[in-house]
Amino acid sequence: MLAELFADAARGCRESSPLTHRLLTDAAADLVSGGVTSKVMAGAECDRQGTVPGLRFAGAVHRLVLEGRAPSLAKHYPSVGGQPHLPTLWQDALPALHAHADELHARIAATVVQTNEPGRSAPLFGGLQVAAHEAAKAAGRHVPFSVRLLEIGASGGLNLRPHHVGYRMPDGTTHGDADSLLVLDPRWTGLPDVDLAHRLRIVGRAGCDIHPVDVSTEDGRLQLCSFVWADQLDRWNRLRDALDLAAVDPVKVQQASGPEWLAQHLARTERDVLTVVWHSVVWQYVSPADRAMGRAVLADAAAKATPTAPLALLVYEPRRTSAPEKYQFHLLLKLWPANLSLHLGHGAGHGIPFTWEAKPWS
Structure with a gap:
């Protein structure tokens, strides 16, 4: 079940990234209730665990923030100078998810996790x-x-x-x-x-x-940074x-x-x-x-x-x-x-x- 894979990814970053943990936990609950995350993740219902769909979701959302196209979320993201406020994170994520649902869906479907740490x-x-x-x-x-x-x-x-x-x-x-x-x-x-x-x-x-x-391109650098x-x-x-x-x-x-x-x-x-x-x-x-x-x-x-x-x-x-x-x-x-x-x-x-x-x- 996709919501369980999101919850599993959330548990994996609970101690090291409270922001990502909260985003994925709330997204898992949204999947269960049939919210906008279901539209964003449509077609990924049978993804195997190794493809970590939760981290692909988190990366796509982060990329919106890095590109300056999710102002309601940016205030929570230290990567662009924000300060997380976890109780309101999901509420502030919803406008971006609704506004960019189709784009997020396409990016997540076409992307694999690339951290290159x-x-x-x-x-x-x-x-x-x-x-x-x-x-x-x-x-x-x-x-x-x-x-x-x-x-x-x-x-x-x-x-x-x-x-x-x-x-x-x-x-x-x-x-x-x-x-x-x-x-x-x-x-x-x-x-x-x-x-x-x-x-x-x-x-x-x-x-x-x-x-x-290709890290010589802006697109490639953004892809790695988003993860x-x-x-x-x-x-x-x-x-x-x-x-x-x-x-x-x-x-x-x-x-x-x-x-x-x-x-x-x-x-x-x-x-x-x-x-x-x-x-x-x-x-x-x-x-x-x-x-x-x-x-x-x-x-x-x-x-x-x-x-x-x-x-x-x-x-x-x-x-x-x-x-x-x-x-x-x-x-x-x-x-x-x-x-x-x-x-x-x-x-x-x-x-x-x-x-x-x-x-x-x-």
Whole structure:
């Protein structure tokens, strides 16, 4: 039932975004009563949970606010300078929903959730350092490998430049690029057991997505901004900085299905380069058939990996915890031909904060 999917999405952001929680809770009730949300969401009644229709609804409404076309709502949205007043939020949302119902319906039907959270570059940076060092150790090298980074479900490609981001540590040092337009406070507990001061060298990078976002356009930037919960200003500011960085260091994301694209890129190997396949918070959106095909493509490439042209899989994906409706996000690494499997740590869905805790991954 669609109202239950809205309620489930609302529960998922209850602690981290009171504004989105209240909007989706009231929208779920409106769906049950046959209100305007039913018109906006018409045709989505059979959507599966993984398509998160509630977050698509919230993103479409936020976009109206960002475009200055929902003045009754703007006063509640910190992303445009407002201050939430939750008791009157839904009443102030109704004029926008009625005025733009057809447009909202079309946008929600044609849109998939695209957060492309740049905070995930922090665990990615640490994970790449571990992978480059461990691959070198397995090959008997003293210098960590250079990296070729391949991202599946790359969205707008904001996490394809981890070597151009600064990572500010509690002791005042900054790893990565201290002069970057994007400097993160990763809020790490512990550290990866490698030399983070070593310069991470990425010699190739590419990404694919079924629905890529072109962040060189205003439409693409608005799409990503609309999916940031409007009362999370730290994420909002982080995204704006990441978009500024992307403007001076562009990487085009190819529109393609993951398995075919991955097979094409893994068919080519480079000597003295570690190829890293990376994805983050994308697995829930991948069909079972594509999951199986992707595993087969990776297994074939892993069987052909050599000490001088190693292969790694690095993922940051959610797992349900023992607490109801709670998820924890795990950073996992597999390395071939070393046959090394590590659980590197866990953190929040947006990559910050993160706890480093290396142990075997079975």
